[in-house]
Amino acid sequence: MVFRFSTEQDCEMMRDLIRLKPFAAERGTTLDVWDNVAKSLSTALKVEFKKKKEANLAQCAKDIVAESNRRRADREAELSDSDVSDGKQKQFDDGLAFEREQAQAKLQFDMEVQANNRNVILECAKLFSAALANKD
Structure with a gap:
């Protein structure tokens, strides 16, 4: 079964979250704040809030996350040190x-700059020698 919120329900939930700030609740009051969010949302949407059903869904989500974390930990444990060292060596x-x-690119650039500088110096020397020759 797939449950989807409508656009109206999403907007109402966001309003409640902004107003009640459950993520900023003091330690120990978080559950109460989330209960208030659920109650105000069910009142605004005219949908009956079933605490047991919601708790079961939350527990199911926690179980799924725990199983995913366990599988990931198993996969990470399977990686041997040689795999890791091979990756680091590569x-x-x-x-x-x-x-x-x-x-190599920097050396090539420096060589090109030196060649250009030599050419500029040679051109300047030719100009100066021509100017000195014309001066006489």
Whole structure:
């Protein structure tokens, strides 16, 4: 069974959440605040609030999350140290390759800048020598 809220119900729930601020409730009063949210929502929507049914749904959701966490923990435990170290080694090798490429690109750029500077200096020398030759 799939339960969906209508747009009107979503808006009403958001109004109640903004007004009652259940996430900011003091420790120990959180359950009471959420009960107030549920009651005001059921009153506004003219839907009967069934505490036992809601508690069962909440417990079911908690069980699903707990089972999911357990499965994830089992999968993580199955990963061996060699898998992790292989992944770290690959990451390290990739980092070295990237740094090598960056160093080569910087060296190439520096060489191009030096070549351009040499060309500019040669052009300036030609201009100055031509100017000095014309001065005489």
